Structure formats: structure tokens, C-alpha cells
Amino acid sequence: MVVSLFLIINWIPSEAESIQYYAKQCNKIAGISINDFSCEDGKEIPIETKKNKDNLSQPCNNPSLLGKGNPCMTGSKLGMLTFNDDAIVIFICRKFNDSRATDGLYDEVAIIQHNKKSGATCWYQSDLKPSAPIPPNIKSPKDSDFVDEKNQIKWELPSNLEKHAKCVNCHTNDPFVGTPYIKNILEDFLRKNKYTYEDRIQGAYWSPYLEWNNLKHVEFLKESSGKQCTSCHRIALNPANENTCQRFLSESLGLKDETHPNIPRINAFMPPHNRDNLTIEKAKKILADIKSCCQEPDGERCKVSELNQKD
Numbered sequence: 625m626v627v628s629l630f631l632i633i634n635w636i637p638s639e640a641e642s643i644q645y646y647a648k649q650c651n652k653i654a655g656i657s658i659n660d661f662s663c664e665d666g667k668e669i670p671i672e673t674k675k676n677k678d679n680l681s682q683p684c685n686n687p688s689l690l691g692k693g694n695p696c697m698t699g700s701k702l703g704m705l706t707f708n709d710d711a712i713v714i715f716i717c718r719k720f721n722d723s724r725a726t727d728g729l730y731d732e733v734a735i736i737q738h739n740k741k742s743g744a745t746c747w748y749q750s751d752l753k754p755s756a757p758i759p760p761n762i763k764s765p766k767d768s769d770f771v772d773e774k775n776q777i778k779w780e781l782p783s784n785l786e787k788h789a790k791c792v793n794c795h796t797n798d799p800f801v802g803t804p805y806i807k808n809i810l811e812d813f814l815r816k817n818k819y820t821y822e823d824r825i826q827g828a829y830w831s832p833y834l835e836w837n838n839l840k841h842v843e844f845l846k847e848s849s850g851k852q853c854t855s856c857h858r859i860a861l862n863p864a865n866e867n868t869c870q871r872f873l874s875e876s877l878g879l880k881d882e883t884h885p886n887i888p889r890i891n892a893f894m895p896p897h898n899r900d901n902l903t904i905e906k907a908k909k910i911l912a913d914i915k916s917c918c919q920e921p922d923g924e925r926c927k928v929s930e931l932n933q934k935d
């Protein structure tokens with residue numbers, strides 16, 4: 625942490641507007657570098673066609689929960705770019721529209737660079753309003769420019785991510801969002817990196833150079849139905865945006881989220897080992913229990929603490 629604070633203090637505002645500078649500092653602080661890569665190095669995210677006719681409105685069994693484009697679009701890729709004992713880099717090349725099906729191009733590319741030991745996590749996202757689809761060969765952010773050249777990706781500046789694409793609004797519990805869409809491939813990558821349940825529960829997690837380090841996590845002080853969730857991973861919240869506590873919680877329990885009616889409903893995917901026993905009543909109880917902690921932290925039942933302050 626001492627090293628990281630030193631780097632933050634040395635963050636020069638004018639240079640902060642350069643993606644190359646951000647990326648170079650991040651490579652140092654995360655202890656792992658992002659080099660040029662190809663979307664095709666990733667694994668194709670399989671879309672499971674719907675087997676049973678049920679009353680849920682999802683078009684496939686494992687829709688993306690991002691909420692952009694066709695959630696059952698085929699051809700997107702998830703890749704582990706590189707890893708070492710402490711750090712991991714995961715990228716996703718997404719296709720949002722049916723017109724992208726066979727053209728070999730992508731609508732969005734995003735990268736997460738995470739160091740398990742220090743918790744330092746850096747974020748990269750392609751142009752939020754792209755003028756053209758993205759070819760698969762991706763220039764490393766450390767060598768890339770925001771200026772659009774042929775075959776060169778436009779990476780968003782950190783200041784734009786802060787304003788328009790706050791990654792931690794959804795990537796809240798820990799750096800990686802595991803939904804049924806990418807679950808199998810993501811688990812495989814994290815297993816290779818020895819990213820354990822302990823890391824998911826206790827791992828440090830913060831974003832250098834970005835002003836969004838105010839995440840909190842919920843601890844249940846008494847026996848409660850929410851407690852069964854925190855045995856495998858943190859339930860965290862972002863006071864500025866309640867995606868985890870509202871949308872993703874409901875989605876994971878297979879309950880409709882009225883704040884996002886357009887997102888396809890999926891079957892319950894949490895808790896993974898006994899979700900078949902999860903009746904609607906139980907799911908509602910868990911949801912109400914966790915939500916009440918989000919809404920009324922520091923009650924008798926729960927304690928809400930800073931996520932990046934390790935005890």
C-alpha cells in the first residue's frame with residue numbers, strides 16, 4: 625500500500641489524460657504487463673440454447689447480464705491474456721448485434737488487470753461511442769493512442785471511465801463478475817491463477833488512479849439467511865450505485881428486478897451448490913435480508929465496512 629500511495633501522489637494531472645501513461649503506471653503497480661493481443665486468442669463464449677419452455681423471458685439459458693445489445697449474441701470471446709503468481713489479466717471482446725455474427729469484428733473490448741496481493745485493479749475499455757466496429761488485433765493500451773488510426777483501438781481515457789463507465793458499479797464484490805454467460809470459462813481462468821474463495825471473500829480490491837474507491841462490504845453479525853452467501857464471496861456495495869445490491873442480487877436469485885425490466889430473466893444461479901432447493905420464498909427472504917443491510921448499514925444485524933481497508 626505504501627508503494628501505491630506513493631504512485632498516486634506522483635500522478636501528474638496532465639499526464640493522467642494519456643492512456644499510455646495510465647497503462648504504463650498500471651503495468652508497474654499491478655506487477656503484470658498488457659501487450660498487444662488478438663481477440664481470437666480468447667475462447668468463444670458458448671450460448672446455451674433454451675431447452676425447456678418456461679415462463680422466464682430469457683432467449684437463451686445463459687444471457688449476458690451486461691444489458692447492452694442482444695444478450696444471447698454468439699461469437700464474443702473471453703480470454704486470459706497473461707498471469708503470474710500474483711496477478712492476472714482478463715479481456716472480453718464483445719459482439720452486441722446480430723449483424724456482427726460472421727464479420728470477424730467486435731463492438732467492444734474491455735480488460736481487467738488485477739493483482740491479488742495488493743488488490744490493485746486497472747480497467748480498460750474501448751471507445752464508448754465507436755464510429756466503426758473493432759478488428760480483432762488489439763494494440764496494447766501502453767502503446768495505443770486515443771487518436772483513431774487504421775487498425776488501432778481507441779481506448780477510453782481514465783477520466784472518461786470515471787464519468788461514463790464506472791466499472792465498479794457492476795464489478796463490486798471483487799474485480800470479476802461471474803454470471804452464467806461466462807461462468808465456465810471464467811472459473812477455469814481463475815482456477816489456473818489460483819484465485820480462491822478466500823480471495824473472493826477477503827482479497828484486497830481497489831483501483832489506482834481512479835476516484836471510485838468507496839466500495840463497502842456487508843458482514844452479517846447474526847444468523848440470517850444472507851449469511852449463506854458470504855461463505856464463498858463478499859457481498860459488496862457501492863454507495864454511489866446500487867447495482868450489486870439491487871439488480872445483480874435479484875438476478876442471481878432468479879427474481880425479477882423491476883428497475884431493469886428489459887434485462888432477460890435468468891434462472892437462479894446462486895447459491896451454486898444448492899440452488900435447486902431455492903424456492904421463491906427462500907430467495908425473497910435472502911434478497912430482503914441482504915437488501916436491508918444495504919439500506920440500513922450498521923444496524924444490529926450487519927456491519928458495513930470499507931472494502932479496501934484490510935483489518
Ligand code: HEC
Binds near residue numbers: 687715802805
Ligand atoms: C452495467 C454493469 C457493468 C459495468 C458498468 C461494467 N461491466 Fe464488465 N461485466 C459486467 C457483467 C454482467 C459481466 C459478466 C459477463 C456478462 O454477463 O456479460 C462483465 C464482465 C466483464 C469482463 C470479463 C471478466 C469478468 O469480470 O467476468 C471484463 C474484462 C469486463 N467486464 C470489463 C469491464 C470494464 C473495464 C468496465 C469499465 C470500463 C466494465 N467491465 C464495466 C457488467 C458490467
Ligand code: HEC
Binds near residue numbers: 810857876895
Ligand atoms: C458455493 C459458493 C457460493 C455461494 C454459497 C454463493 N455464491 Fe455467489 N458466486 C459464487 C461464484 C463462484 C460466483 C462467480 C460465478 C461462478 O463462477 O459461478 C458467484 C457470483 C455471484 C454473483 C455475480 C456477481 C459477481 O460478483 O460475480 C452474485 C450477484 C452472487 N454470486 C450472489 C450470491 C448470493 C445472493 C448468494 C447467496 C444466496 C451467493 N452468491 C452464494 C459462489 C458462491
